[in-house]
Amino acid sequence: MSKYIINGCNKIEGTLRIRGAKNAILPIMAATILNESISIIHNVPCISDVFVMIRILESIGCKVSYSEDTLIIDSSNVNFNKIDEEYVRKMRSSIIIMGAMIGRLECIEISHPGGCAIGARPIDLHLKALECLNVKIEEHDGVISCCRQYLEGNEIRFERTSVGATENAMLAAVKARGITKIYNAAKEPEIEDLQNFLNAMGAKIKGAGTDYIEIEGVDKLDKVEYSVIPDRIAIGTYMVASAMTGGRLEVEKAIRAHMEPISNVLTNAGCNINYTESGLTLIPPKKIKTIDFLKTSPHPGFPTDMQSQLMSLMTLSDGITIFFETIFENRFMHCKELIKMGADIKLLTDKICMVTGVESLCGGKVKSTDLRGGASLVLAALAAEGETEISDIYHIERGYENLEEVLRSLGADIRRI
Ligand code: UD1
Numbered sequence: 001m002s003k004y005i006i007n008g009c010n011k012i013e014g015t016l017r018i019r020g021a022k023n024a025i026l027p028i029m030a031a032t033i034l035n036e037s038i039s040i041i042h043n044v045p046c047i048s049d050v051f052v053m054i055r056i057l058e059s060i061g062c063k064v065s066y067s068e069d070t071l072i073i074d075s076s077n078v079n080f081n082k083i084d085e086e087y088v089r090k091m092r093s094s095i096i097i098m099g100a101m102i103g104r105l106e107c108i109e110i111s112h113p114g115g116c117a118i119g120a121r122p123i124d125l126h127l128k129a130l131e132c133l134n135v136k137i138e139e140h141d142g143v144i145s146c147c148r149q150y151l152e153g154n155e156i157r158f159e160r161t162s163v164g165a166t167e168n169a170m171l172a173a174v175k176a177r178g179i180t181k182i183y184n185a186a187k188e189p190e191i192e193d194l195q196n197f198l199n200a201m202g203a204k205i206k207g208a209g210t211d212y213i214e215i216e217g218v219d220k221l222d223k224v225e226y227s228v229i230p231d232r233i234a235i236g237t238y239m240v241a242s243a244m245t246g247g248r249l250e251v252e253k254a255i256r257a258h259m260e261p262i263s264n265v266l267t268n269a270g271c272n273i274n275y276t277e278s279g280l281t282l283i284p285p286k287k288i289k290t291i292d293f294l295k296t297s298p299h300p301g302f303p304t305d306m307q308s309q310l311m312s313l314m315t316l317s318d319g320i321t322i323f324f325e326t327i328f329e330n331r332f333m334h335c336k337e338l339i340k341m342g343a344d345i346k347l348l349t350d351k352i353c354m355v356t357g358v359e360s361l362c363g364g365k366v367k368s369t370d371l372r373g374g375a376s377l378v379l380a381a382l383a384a385e386g387e388t389e390i391s392d393i394y395h396i397e398r399g400y401e402n403l404e405e406v407l408r409s410l411g412a413d414i415r416r417i
Contacts, residue, residue, distance in 0.1 A: 004390045004404060006381035007413040008363060013247030014410045018235050018254075019045040019069055020228030022399045023305075024190040026093050027167045028197045028228060029053045032073040033062070033100040034174055035201050037223040041071045044228060045401040048394070052091040056083060060101070078104055085111035085142075091398075092116050095123055096164050098146065099171030102135055107147040112139065117370045119328035125158055125165035132156045133172050133180065153178030153217055161186045161298045166213070167194055173215040174203045182213040188299040189258045193229045200224045230254060233305045234400060236262040237375050238410070240309045243271050243284045244316060244383040247411065254279045261300050265291055269313060290319030290357060296327050308334045308376035315343040316383060317357035325351045334373030337366040341380050341388065363388040371399045378403065382412055 020043040030053070032039040044050060044066065054064045054071075061079040065072045081101070088094050088111045101108040113123065127137050127144070134152040138145045153176045156169050166186040171194075173180035185191070187209055195208035201224040204216040230253050242249035243266060256275045263273045263280070270285025291314065296304040304327035314321040315338060325331045332353055335345045341364050344356040363386030368374025374396040381388035390396075393416070396403060404416045 001391065002393050003417050004378065004381070004393055005415045005417060006378065006388045006390070008382055008384040008386065008388065010245065010382070010411045010413050011247035012238070012241040012245045012382060012407065012410045012412060013249060015250045015252065016235070016238050016406070016410065017252045018230050018238070019043050019401055021190055021193070021231035021233070022047055022049055023163070023188070024193040024228050025050060026053055027096050027171070027190070027194045028226070029057060029071070029073065030097045030100045031171055031194060031198055031201075032057070032075050033060070033078060033097070034103045034171065035221040035224060036076050037221070039073045039075065039201070039223065040225040041073070042069060042225075042227040044069050044071045045231065047397065047399055047401050049091055049093070049398045052087060052094065056087045056094055056097060059084060059087070081105045081108045083110040088113050092121060093164060095126060096167050096171070098126065098130065099168035102130060102146050102148060103151065103172050103175045106149070107145065109143055109145050112142045112144055117333065118331050125160060125162045126168045129156045129158070129165055129169035130172055133176050135172070151176035151217070153180040153215070155181045156183065158182070158184040163188050163191065166191055170194060170198070170205060170208070170213060170215060173217065174198055174205070174221070175219070176215075176217040178217055180215040180217070182215070183211070185211050185213045186298055187211060189229060189232065189255070197224070197226050200226050229258065232258040232262065233303065233372075235259065236306050237309050237379070237400070238406070239263070239266055239271070239282050240313050240379050241382050241407070241410075242282055243269065243288065244313055244379055246284045248284065249282045249410070250279065251282070252279045256280070261302050262306055265294065265302055265310065269317065288313060288317045288357070290314065290317040290321050292319075293322045293324070295324040298327070304328060304331060305372050307331060308373045309379055311335070311345070311355055312338065312376040312379040314355045315345070315358060315361060315380065319357055321355045323353050323355065333369040334376045337369070337373075337377055338380055340364050340366055341384055343380070360385055362386055365389045365391070368392045368395045371395050375400065382407070
């Protein structure tokens with residue numbers, strides 16, 4: 001298995017251009033199933049999760065080509081209704097295929113995704129939303145069967161906010177008869193991007209980005225050409241790299257409204273962030289300031305997907321920071337690895353930990369345990385004295401395109417072996 005070898009203390013500086021968001025492209029790729037035609041999607045990141053989704057689409061009959069940053073998906077012939085367990089095991093978010101598949105086919109089968117490293121991750125909200133739209137659901141031996149005669153618009157009231165369940169509900173409702181009203185919808189920018197993509201195909205959806213989404217069912221969708229929004233989490237990760245190493249970073253094509261939950265916190269940590277017409281500039285602090293308290297919350301709160309990267313930043317701050325993870329149960333796995341690199345972190349409960357800033361981190365051998373936790377180790381290694389070896393980097397490659405090339409172009413001493 002591949003590893004990164006990083007020699008720390010180089011400044012991460014220069015100009016960064018990040019491609020489309022992982023969490024936007026995956027539901028958009030699922031959405032192409034609804035379109036019995038061609039979808040052309042630009043700004044697609046070259047990450048392993050995209051390749052898993054390509055294989056899923058091919059396994060049900062879609063023809064897919066991917067070159068440069070453009071995906072062309074021909075979904076005119078969807079002729080298989082089961083999603084193999086292997087794919088669901090590889091990528092839990094393949095569950096978002098359900099809503100689109102049941103929009104296209106009368107009966108579908110998919111394995112239950114189960115929990116994953118960062119938490120139990122139930123799918124009750126996804127299933128309840130589909131049931132509201134007239135889908136009959138049965139589960140036997142870990143396989144979920146969904147059947148419907150026709151989908152019928154309805155009111156869906158989520159008792160908890162879920163990004164994936166909101167997306168599944170939208171996908172299933174696009175071709176349902178009548179109006180679907182989604183209450184307590186998740187408000188993430190990627191949900192707005194899914195709405196924009198579906199509307200570009202001829203769907204009638206409004207409200208995404210707020211907690212109320214309304215969908216008027218349509219009979220047919222049409223071919224589409226679309227470009228995905230930039231990845232706010234990838235951008236945020238590189239911003240932290242610059243902040244930790246004292247480099248100045250210019251980011252092209254960052255969308256201010258998407259970045260603010262992250263950039264406001266980085267400003268509190270002493271970064272000077274200026275938005276321009278085309279992106280943003282980050283000037284690092286001389287000494288990283290503690291942000292005192294960081295609580296993850298659904299958008300527009302601070303994203304759980306940036307929690308571990310911020311923790312790396314705070315390991316070098318001038319004080320104590322309390323982290324409160326409210327979204328997933330097991331998202332502190334990186335702490336143990338950061339401690340090996342000299343960080344002062346105390347786990348107070350499963351969801352709360354205390355980070356006391358230290359003068360410097362040191363290189364060592366660490367293991368990436370999940371996608372964002374792995375990214376936090378890369379950040380610590382970039383700022384640490386000496387060499388760090390990070391194993392199990394396949395987690396990181398699920399969500400960061402050419403991480404080592406991008407970092408090298410910004411001044412890092414990093415190799416992938
Ligand atoms: C998406 C993102 C992930 C991000 C997360 C939270 C994608 C591909 N992934 O994941 O990167 O970390 O949003 O912003 O977009 N829950 C239930 N029942 C359900 C569904 C969810 O209890 O049926 C719970 C989850 O266990 C979790 C919380 O709701 O505690 C939020 O999860 P959710 O928003 O659904 O995350 P994902 O869509 O899986």
